[in-house]
Amino acid sequence: MNRLPLPTVTRLCNIYELLMKLESQSGSFISSSELALRLGIAAHSIRKDISFLGEAGNTGAGYSVERLKGLLRERFAFGEEKRTCVVGLGRIGSAILENSQFAAGEFKIVAGFDSSINRLETIKTDVDLFPAYQIAEIVKRLKINFAIIAVPPSSAQDIADRLIEGGIKGIVNFAPVVIRTNKDGVFVKNMDIAGELRILSALTSNRSV
């Protein structure tokens, strides 16, 4: 099986998310053109993406929703619990810690870290909290694979390095600085709110004149 390109992986994730919402109707089928319509992606892209998964069995009625979900789960380990931590428990970090989206989903937040002991003592949460100097040790011990970083920009890269040292495979970074990793098999998604607003504003000004 070959490694898939990022746009294909992203689209297959979107397909999986859509199929999860359709869960109630079991035994049903969905066509590539219905997937295309709902996701805003060309139907031929969807057929090609799904073909990477193996024999998805497209009949006249379309793909079996159950079979397609099963293939996606198998390929990407969807549905398995992913142990996740939050580093930096300021306003954004502690909001994420308590986000109900995570309480229900497969990304279970099992630890929070902050460099301020005072902050660790005052936050009320059911999640176990630890001082930031223990990151590598706790990540390794609790077998945490994913992390959300919400620390000041000056310490974000150092925090990422320590997370990766502990064995983290994926990082979502809210610090307004680009985190880099050269380690194979470790992926970072930088989510800079002000940076995204800047791109939106540039697109707005980017008119044909």
Next chain:
Amino acid sequence: MNRLPLPTVTRLCNIYELLMKLESQSGSFISSSELALRLGIAAHSIRKDISFLGEAGNTGAGYSVERLKGLLRERFAFGEEKRTCVVGLGRIGSAILENSQFAAGEFKIVAGFDSSINRLETIKTDVDLFPAYQIAEIVKRLKINFAIIAVPPSSAQDIADRLIEGGIKGIVNFAPVVIRTNKDGVFVKNMDIAGELRILSALTSNRSV
């Protein structure tokens, strides 16, 4: 002047952000290879992107930092204050409302909205707060161009529609649902934390075997 493609706009935004950080040294020059190294982008892409801006005057020493910043400001209206609002003042929304990143930057948060009057009365902030039913009216009156949405997924599209009705040009959406707009000149960036984690986890499982 032609409309530029999204990857070019994104890279030019990244170049601008980098140049802002270098602001202290005036009268200085920067080469495309130095930009390339710092941004992790190929130098020929950078030269091509910058060529879209007009005569950037690349000498032996590279581009004049001041001139390049000036061209980017002119093309994309960077540096001008962008009036921004936050809709949905739960934990994430109120954290963004108070984010110091915005206090200093060009995206000035001038209004917050929530459907709960009780919540509007209890939040302590210097930002003016309004009930959600006034969105279209207030956005128009205060000439707000950008919005950050942090409402539950079920109401996100409706909120976006009302923001756009008021004249919003760009939306950053934190609700875990894809917001769509068909209006020309309106751009949406969906920032779904759990969705990004899912893509990261899929990439992690996406190994050549």
